[in-house]
Amino acid sequence: MTAPNAPHDTARILVEALPYMQRYDAATVVVKYGGNAMGDSDAARWFAQDVAILKEVGINPVVVHGGGPQIGRMLDRLGIKSEFKAGLRVTDKATVEIVEMILAGAINKNIVASINAEGGRAIGLSGKDGGMVFARKVSRSLINPETGQEEVVDLGFVGEPAEVDRTVLDWAITSDFIPVVAPVAGSADGRETYNVNADTFAGAIAGAVGAKRLLMLTDVPGVLDRDKNLIQQLSVEEARRLIADGTVSGGMIPKVETCIYAVERGVEGVVILDGKTPHAVLMELLTPGGAGTLITR
C-alpha cells in the first residue's frame, strides 16, 4: 500500500477497501506472527498499525505469535544447545523455562506495546491465561537415518493443544481488546509447561474461535514449488501431496499441516504470506492485491 499523499488518495483507498471491510465485518481473523516475520522496526510498526486498524474498522484480530529465532539467540547466549526434529525444538526442562520467558515475556509484551502505541488496546496472554489452552505431550515417530527404522523420539516438553476454551478470547473479541497470545500452555493438572509450535497453536485457536481467515506471516512469499516459484492457491489435497513428496520441508511442514487442520475445522481460507512486506495484513484482507498462498478446501 503506498502512503496516501492527497485527500483523493485516501478516499480511493477507502472506497476500494469498503467491500472487503463488509466481507469481514465483525469476523474474527487469527494472525500468526512468526519470529522470522518480525524483522526490523519498520516491519514491526506496519504489523502493529495493521492490527490496530483492523479492530478499528470492525474486524476482530487475534494475534498468535512465535519467536523461534529469538529463543535460539537467547539459548546461544546462555550456552544451551538446541536442536529441531520434524520442525519442532527438542525442549528439556532448562529450555522450556527460557521458551516461556522469551515468548510469554519479552516478545509478547513488545507486540502488545507496539499495538498500543498505534492506538490499539492489546492484551498479552499465553495459553495458560484463563485456562485457554491445555496441552499434552507430543509424540512423534521418525525414521532413524542409521537404522532406517521408524522410532518414537522424545521431544521433551513439546506439547500440542489438547483442549481450547475460548471464553477469555470471546471476552476480548467482544470488547475493545486485541488478544496477543504466546504459544505456551500448561498440562491439565497444572504441573507441566509445554512449548507448543506457534503454527500449531494458531491453528487450534483459529478452529476454536471459528475464524473466517487465518493469516500465517513468515519470511517467504508463501509456499514455493520445486523451482522456487510461488504457488498462489492450494487445495487441502494438493497441500498434503507437497508434504509427502518433500517439496514442503522444515518449518514449512507444521505451517502447511496447520493450514490443512484449520480449513478442515471450518476456517474458510488460510493464507501463508511474507510478513515483512509493507502492511502485509491490510493488503491481504482489504485490497484486491492479496499475496501469498491461499489454502482452501
Ligand SMILES: Nc1ncnc2c1ncn2[C@@H]1O[C@H](COP(=O)(O)OP(=O)(O)O)[C@@H](O)[C@H]1O
Ligand atoms: N516449499 C517451501 N516453500 C517455502 N518455504 C519452505 C518450503 N519448504 C521449506 N521451506 C522453509 O520454511 C521456512 C518457513 O518456516 P519457519 O522458518 O518455521 O517460519 P516461521 O518462523 O515464520 O514460522 C522458509 O524460510 C523456508 O526455508
Ligand SMILES: CC(=O)N[C@@H](CCC(=O)OP(=O)(O)O)C(=O)O
Ligand atoms: C515446539 C517448538 O518448536 N516451539 C517453537 C515455539 C516458537 C515458534 O514456533 O516460533 P516461530 O513461529 O517463530 O517458528 C520453538 O521453540 O521455536
